[in-house]
Amino acid sequence: MILTPKMLARLVAILVLGVILQLSFFSQVALFHVSPDLLPVLVISLGLLGGTMTGAVTGFSVGILLDCLLVAPLGGASLVLLATGYLAGLFRERFEIHSPLVPPLLCMGLTLFAELGFGAVELMLGTDTAVSGLVVRDLLVKSVYAFVLGWPIYLGLRRALRPALVEESTVRRARRPTVLGA
Amino acid sequence: MYRKQVRRRRAVLALLIVGSFVLLTVTYGSGSNGLQRGVSTIFSPVQSVADGALKPARDLVNWFDQTFDARGRNSRLQSELRKAREEAVGSNAALAENAQLRKLLGLDRGGAIPSGYEPVTGRVIARSPTVWFADVTIDAGSGDGVRVNDPVVNGDGLVGTVSSVTGNSAQVTLLADHASAVSAKVVPVAVQGVIRPNVGDPNDLILDFIDSTKHVHKGQAVVTAGWRGQGIESRFPPNLPIGEVTRASIVEQEASQQVHVRPFADLRDLDLVQVLTGGSRG
Numbered sequence: 077m078i079l080t081p082k083m084l085a086r087l088v089a090i091l092v093l094g095v096i097l098q099l100s101f102f103s104q105v106a107l108f109h110v111s112p113d114l115l116p117v118l119v120i121s122l123g124l125l126g127g128t129m130t131g132a133v134t135g136f137s138v139g140i141l142l143d144c145l146l147v148a149p150l151g152g153a154s155l156v157l158l159a160t161g162y163l164a165g166l167f168r169e170r171f172e173i174h175s176p177l178v179p180p181l182l183c184m185g186l187t188l189f190a191e192l193g194f195g196a197v198e199l200m201l202g203t204d205t206a207v208s209g210l211v212v213r214d215l216l217v218k219s220v221y222a223f224v225l226g227w228p229i230y231l232g233l234r235r236a237l238r239p240a241l242v243e244e245s246t247v248r249r250a251r252r253p254t255v256l257g258a
Numbered sequence: 259m260y261r262k263q264v265r266r267r268r269a270v271l272a273l274l275i276v277g278s279f280v281l282l283t284v285t286y287g288s289g290s291n292g293l294q295r296g297v298s299t300i301f302s303p304v305q306s307v308a309d310g311a312l313k314p315a316r317d318l319v320n321w322f323d324q325t326f327d328a329r330g331r332n333s334r335l336q337s338e339l340r341k342a343r344e345e346a347v348g349s350n351a352a353l354a355e356n357a358q359l360r361k362l363l364g365l366d367r368g369g370a371i372p373s374g375y376e377p378v379t380g381r382v383i384a385r386s387p388t389v390w391f392a393d394v395t396i397d398a399g400s401g402d403g404v405r406v407n408d409p410v411v412n413g414d415g416l417v418g419t420v421s422s423v424t425g426n427s428a429q430v431t432l433l434a435d436h437a438s439a440v441s442a443k444v445v446p447v448a449v450q451g452v453i454r455p456n457v458g459d460p461n462d463l464i465l466d467f468i469d470s471t472k473h474v475h476k477g478q479a480v481v482t483a484g485w486r487g488q489g490i491e492s493r494f495p496p497n498l499p500i501g502e503v504t505r506a507s508i509v510e511q512e513a514s515q516q517v518h519v520r521p522f523a524d525l526r527d528l529d530l531v532q533v534l535t536g537g538s539r540g
Binding site: 091093096097098099100101102103104105106107108109111113114115128129132133136140141144145146147148149150151152154155158162185191194195198201204205206207208210211214215218224 | 267270273274275278279280281282283284285286287288289290291293294298299301304305307308309312315319320321323326327333353383384385386387388389390391393422424429435436437454455456457458459462519526529
């Protein structure tokens with residue numbers, strides 16, 4: 077990802093808007109008693125578009141902002157989201173995205189990874205209460221929501237950040253018509 | 259060139275991971291810090307505006323959820339209604355008797371909120387996104403008189419407690435959060451215990467550490483114990499309604515010293531809450 081000051085501002089605005097939307101809207105709505113989690117999807121999509129560093133840095137930043145606004149111990153969400161973004165970026169650097177199903181499926185799988193990661197951080201911090209079996213249902217439904225949200229968010233971000241995407245410009249160059257016999 | 263780039267990437271990644279662990283170690287258990295207070299102060303007005311603007315959309319989505327839910331609950335509620343009607347006659351008589359007794363004892367304070375507490379109303383402006391935490395942020399803070407450990411209620415009963423405060427917002431740890439523990443008693447049998455969450459299921463709390471020799475029954479109400487003695491006292495005033503016992507098997511009571519409680523307040527769907535500020539707590 078080639079970050080000019082304008083693109084950086086756009087990226088920061090997207091992240092802040094994402095966090096505010098999550099806290100003020102997605103966390104407060106429930107379908108089948110489960111709230112969608114937009115933030116892993118956002119970070120995964122950015123990782124898929126920009127690579128490992130973009131995924132990791134945006135995951136870390138989103139996590140810090142989230143922890144600040146929730147007045148939670150700093151670092152927990154950052155750790156989980158940076159790992160999630162990094163893994164998405166790693167996929168982008170190792171494999172081609174051939175099918176439109178790949179981003180939503182990755183969002184689904186990595187959101188499940190992120191939610192389990194939040195649980196692992198909880199355990200690390202010493203949770204000693206009972207855990208209901210309904211957690212499993214909630215995690216799976218959240219992953220399904222991530223699948224649904226994955227494609228539109230991925231497409232929206234690709235459109236918004238198109239000038240900064242390395243691959244996009246490479247593809248555009250490659251598609252220039254060649255003049256035969258010149 | 260490529261190797262240099264890879265080394266730089268690895269260094270940034272390692273820095274971020276180490277940074278996360280350092281932040282976690284430094285800030286865990288220390289309440290709100292300067293950075294959080296600053297960010298919260300900047301974003302609280304934005305969150306309030308976003309909360310107000312997105313309320314119609316939220317209500318629409320939640321309406322669908324509640325409609326699906328209502329269809330399932332309809333038959334159960336009808337049978338409960340029949341039972342409640344039967345009990346209403348007896349309850350009215352008991353209420354009349356109770357009112358007389360309260361007057362006689364001089365305990366009638368004329369409201370659900372205990373005397374000495376000043377309620378501060380706040381609106382929920384943010385909610386933790388993961389299933390592991392059950393925290394909400396409200397738009398009332400230290401500027402409104404809210405302090406850490408103040409109890410938080412809504413029209414149905416106890417909701418949680420204030421865990422951290424900034425100038426114009428406060429973090430409320432709900433009863434369903436893993437960090438929550440409330441001393442409570444079952445009425446009328448006066449069995450005491452500690453209300454703890456069953457993480458992931460906000461409709462199921464656990465009344466733990468109860469006296470296994472006294473049996474608790476399904477349908478009995480659970481309220482805050484509000485104990486005091488030897489210079490210390492509970493964070494919660496006595497008799498704030500918490501919920502009702504939903505599962506109370508003799509085996510579980512005797513083996514695990516616990517029963518299951520459904521909170522009166524719908525912890526998934528909170529909008530307006532009241533923080534009980536002041537009081538005589540230390």
